[in-house]
Ligand code: HEC
């Protein structure tokens with residue numbers, strides 16, 4: 403059988419192939435490096451939202467509880483982002499006759515334009531997601547907040563943010579380090595949505611003094627049977 407030979411005109415291309423291969427190696431190396439680069443894990447990611455909704459005003463100044471808006475967070479895997487109707491409770495627009503309700507807050511604010519439009523058209527607001535794990539990772543809010551892990555541990559001081567940004571690197575190492583040693587991150591469930599709360603041994607909850615955090619956490623874990631796992635199938639199912 404005749405050996406296959408490349409035609410002679412290929413020879414000059416060999417140089418180009420060599421350069422392309424070298425560039426490919428550099429590219430693959432860079433990609434490999436980026437996977438562990440904190441930037442790709444999105445710390446500080448702060449997308450512009452369609453409405454300049456401020457947690458600093460609503461959760462901070464007005465002290466609305468997180469559950470007023472994220473009402474599924476204690477029951478479900480996902481923390482629901484509120485529908486427009488929740489905003490309209492306070493920001494109701496003028497009626498057809500141009501009359502605004504007495505209690506309406508900023509009924510004609512330009513910033514709230516997209517909310518009024520969403521309400522009149524019955525279309526939801528296209529909020530941009532801030533936190534987003536890869537689809538091969540399973541996460542569950544209810545399991546965490548009902549064990550006494552506060553929103554602040556994973557999201558930072560949302561109640562002080564004008565625009566929400568990602569405060570923590572949601573890496574596998576981060577998840578696992580808490581699963582191994584959860585005690586110092588646990589607090590009474592009644593305080594999970596109080597982001598500025600700090601441990602005070604003298605504080606009384608349900609008629610009992612809290613005492614030292616480490617003692618409280620140890621007995622809380624026993625009582626509620628809290629044992630976060632680190633085997634792969636817990637988070638990759
Ligand atoms: C008045 C309603 C309201 C309250 C109260 C509220 N939020 Fe939000 N939250 C929203 C809306 C609307 C968004 C989506 C727009 C944005 O990201 O700002 C959001 C987004 C978020 C996000 C980002 C979600 C994502 O896309 O990754 C987090 C985290 C969050 N809220 C946590 C909290 C915490 C913690 C509290 C309590 C301290 C709280 N929120 C109180 C309405 C609210």
Ligand code: HEC
Pocket residue numbers: 468469472475479480481482483533534535536541543546547551552553554555556557572594595
């Ligand atoms: C143990 C860490 C942890 C705690 C505690 C936690 N979150 Fe989250 N939160 C996350 C992660 C991780 C995501 C991204 C989930 C995903 O991409 O599937 C997220 C996403 C969100 C979102 C976007 C919607 C969603 O479910 O993906 C909202 C809103 C939110 N969190 C609000 C809250 C509020 C409010 C609390 C406290 C009541 C809270 N979170 C407590 C880790 C946490």
Ligand code: HEC
Pocket residue numbers: 453454455456459460464466471484488489490491492493507508511512513514517
């Ligand atoms: C419990 C009542 C209440 C709810 C519910 C509420 N807000 Fe507000 N909002 C307020 C108040 C009060 C202010 C005014 C604060 C100020 O002016 O100091 C405000 C101010 C604002 C502003 C600034 C308006 C301007 O022109 O300065 C925006 C934007 C806004 N809210 C968006 C929203 C969105 C979006 C939702 C739903 C996710 C929402 N609000 C839910 C009470 C509420």
Ligand code: HEC
Pocket residue numbers: 535539540541542545546549551555556572573576577578580581584587627628629630631636637
């Ligand atoms: C600050 C501590 C902490 C962090 C951070 C944390 N976890 Fe957890 N996780 C817990 C605790 C506590 C439990 C409850 C274990 C129990 O009830 O036995 C839990 C339980 C779980 C469960 C079991 C839920 C179920 O339905 O049984 C999953 C899945 C999980 N975590 C995934 C994650 C992932 C993914 C991350 C990172 C994005 C993460 N966790 C970060 C503390 C943490």
Ligand code: HEC
Pocket residue numbers: 437443535536539572573574577578581631632633634635636637638
């Ligand atoms: C507590 C939750 C948790 C457990 C347990 C866990 N993982 Fe992960 N894993 C994650 C998260 C979160 C990510 C996504 C991190 C990111 O986006 O960088 C991830 C990403 C990965 C990736 C992709 C890495 C990459 O760079 O893209 C692999 C592979 C993986 N995990 C394998 C495993 C194996 C094998 C085990 C068991 C030894 C395991 N995981 C246990 C949460 C977990």
